[in-house]
Amino acid sequence: MTEPSPTEFRELVRGFFEQIPFNRQIGLEMRELDLERLSISAAFELRPELIGNIWKNILHGGVIATALDTVGGLTAMVAAYQRMGDVPWEEKVERLSKLGTVDMRVDYLKPGRGEHFLCHGSILRAGNKLVVARMELVNDAEKMIATGTATYLY
Secondary structure (H helix, E strand, O other): OOOOOHHHHHHHHHHHHHHOHHHHHHOOEEEEEEOOOOEEEEEEEOOHHHEEEOOOOEEOHHHHHHHHHHHHHHHHHHHHHHHOOOOOHHHHHHHHOOOEEEEEEEEEOOOOOOOEEEEEEEEEEEOOOEEEEEEEEEEOOOOEEEEEEEEEEO
């Protein structure tokens, strides 16, 4: 298989994201993929099964962490792909298939109130084996709900 063009790679990333069953479970949908700035955004809607505090109608903290980790991981995958440069396509695929979270910190800044949520990920550092990503989750009132920083091994 030959190296995909940037447009084909963008579609591969989108397809990969959409195939993850847990993304479908929480309704996480990719909104933006910027290959030049190495940033990704995804959004989801509040649904009854995502609520952690039934009295206040607030998102479960695990849903918040999941959204942050998912967007951070996908952003890390794109950064790792670009970092590998001239490595043969098959080797890139093999290394990327092993990408995983090795450390993540989540700061819950406000209760997860809102109807719509947007999660954004960007890269702080991309090395030969590790990628560090920064993530933010905001609600429909543009209030920062949580931030995260994660390290991914590839």
